[in-house]
Amino acid sequence: MKYNLTDLRLFIAIAECQSLTHGAQKAFLAPSSASHRIKILESSLGTALFHRQARGVQLTQAGEIFLRHARQVFAKLEQMHSDLAPYAHGVQGHVRLWANTHAIHSYLPNDLATFLSHNPQISVNLEEQASSDILAAVARGDTEIGIIAGHDDHQDVTLLPYREDRLVLITSASHPLAGTSELSFSDVVAEPFVMLHAGSAIHTFTMNAAANLGTHLNVRVQVKSFEAVCRMVASGVGIGLVPREAVKQSGSPSLAVIGVKEEWAQRDLKICLSPRTTLSPFAAALVDHLRPEGV
Structure with a gap:
């Protein structure tokens, strides 16, 4: 390889400025030195990265690809420095924890x-990851600890109790269903829903519950937090399906809470560990802290 980080910074600067001269200035290099470095870079890669024009430069198709990867290189470097920074301030141990949406928004x-x-x-x-992805990651050893919801014992991992919780339906206090003590999910599946964003664990779970009934949810609004779901529902935008703890934390007096009859509504959170991996002392200390007292 005949190029280095200085060459990558220069390339990015020229691409962003669309000018070799201005890019060289941004990279604190003389234009002649910058031009020489870019020629060596292109020679090393075996392809042109720029179209030279009378009033600047434009990326070639190869240049577009190289720019994307060059930016990723510096993003990875920044992440590396971020991960190492705590050790320069006295941190002696590092624990990797993956958790589902519910745990991150409620208890963690x-x-x-x-x-x-x-x-x-x-x-x-x-x-933050989906429970199914967390199970697989713990089994592979990609993360030391996981927190998941609603899964039975899994042969590749060990599950320990973390928190008990249950999904409930919420409506505004003025909604026709307000005051109902308990409903089946099939009773409300046609209602407009307020949900967490696509890709969140509870979004996937709720959509699958509707699919099992042979229908699709009418998703009116998607938001980023359970707090936002509760606020939207309280305002009458739609109804929601959220953990009971999320309703408690919202503290909204404008919400009506309705029990869900289905067994799947019990969504206890569990700590997920690999039986083939010995936890570091730091990870073991975190697990001990997370487990309920007396368990």
Whole structure:
């Protein structure tokens, strides 16, 4: 390889400025030096990256591809520095934790705040993923700890209790269904719904529940948090299906809560571990902290 990070920064600067001269200035290089570096870069890659024009440069198709990858290189470098930065400030251990939407929005903020305040030498890399993806990642060893919802025992992982919760229907206080104590999901599947964004675990779960009834949900609005779901529903935009804990945390007096008859509404959260992987002392300490007392 006959190019380095300086060449990549120069290339990105020229591409963004659409000018070799201005790109060279942005990269703190003389135009002649910049031109020489770009020629060596193109020679090394075996293809032209720019169309030279009278008033600047334009990326070739190969240049467009190279620009995308060059930006990804620097994004990865920034992530690397971000991951390493805590160790320069006294952090001695790092734990990777994947959790589903419910856990991240409901329980983990307080639990992690308490854990990290008692363990300042530990950092936690938390990612939001669907429960099925978390199961697979833990089984592969891609993450040390997972928190999932609604899965029975899985042969490739060990499941420990974390929190008990249940999905409930919510409506505005003025909705015709308000005051109903319990309904089947089939009773409301035709109603307009307010949901978390596509790709969230509960969005996928709810859409699958509707598909099992042979129908599609009427999704009126998609938002980024359970708090936003509760606020939209309270305003009369539609109805929602959320964990009971999310309703408690919203504290909205304008919501009516309706029980769901189906067994799948019980969505207890569980800690997911690989039986083939020995936890680091830091990860083991986090698991002990997350498990309910007496379990």
